[in-house]
Amino acid sequence: MNEQNILIFSGPSGVGKNTVSKYFLNDSELNIYPSISATTRKKRKEETNGKEYYFLTVEEFQTKINNNEFVEWAKYVDNYYGTLKSEIIDKINNNRMVYLEIEIIGVKNILKIFPNATTIFLSPPSIEELEKRLISRKTETKDIIKKRISKAKEEISQKDLFKYVVINDEPERAAEEIKNIIKRVKTNSEM
Numbered sequence: 001m002n003e004q005n006i007l008i009f010s011g012p013s014g015v016g017k018n019t020v021s022k023y024f025l026n027d028s029e030l031n032i033y034p035s036i037s038a039t040t041r042k043k044r045k046e047e048t049n050g051k052e053y054y055f056l057t058v059e060e061f062q063t064k065i066n067n068n069e070f071v072e073w074a075k076y077v078d079n080y081y082g083t084l085k086s087e088i089i090d091k092i093n094n095n096r097m098v099y100l101e102i103e104i105i106g107v108k109n110i111l112k113i114f115p116n117a118t119t120i121f122l123s124p125p126s127i128e129e130l131e132k133r134l135i136s137r138k139t140e141t142k143d144i145i146k147k148r149i150s151k152a153k154e155e156i157s158q159k160d161l162f163k164y165v166v167i168n169d170e171p172e173r174a175a176e177e178i179k180n181i182i183k184r185v186k187t188n189s190e191m
Contacts, residue, residue, distance in 0.1 A: 023175030
């Protein structure tokens with residue numbers, strides 16, 4: 001099993017993880033298999049259960065915690081998020097690159113098990129720019145935005161935990177930088 005085939009992608013809420021990841025996840029040359037996380041947050045209107053997330057109730061999530069069904073899980077801004085073991089084990093065992101988009105606490109937990117995983121932190125150009133992006137999404141209240149900015153500052157302070165830090169000043173440029181990182185990792189893991 002090649003731990004480098006675990007691609008961990010993280011960054012603060014509103015930094016553009018979904019926008020940037022669409023550019024490189026849809027690149028058939030990279031052949032990346034996304035892991036779908038479970039969450040207790042409310043489904044947004046454009047999301048589909050089982051595609052973006054597995055949307056669970058708090059009770060369902062806690063049952064899975066008790067049954068040891070997660071590789072990692074964390075509570076983030078009043079909701080639970082986690083990676084189901086079943087989502088990554090099959091892909092890793094078949095020597096595929098599996099993509100995990102997770103929070104800092106989850107990254108720390110996975111790195112305890114897979115210290116050689118490929119880790120990329122997507123950073124905003126500035127906190128001010130991040131706040132503008134969160135406000136323009138119009139999906140959260142002012143109170144939640146304030147919590148997310150506070151959490152973002154904490155997350156950015158831990159970016160040294162990651163092997164790679166990419167600044168999302170322009171989504172296509174950031175995605176191109178990430179594609180190049182993935183290609184290097186794949187080339188090195190085949191040697």
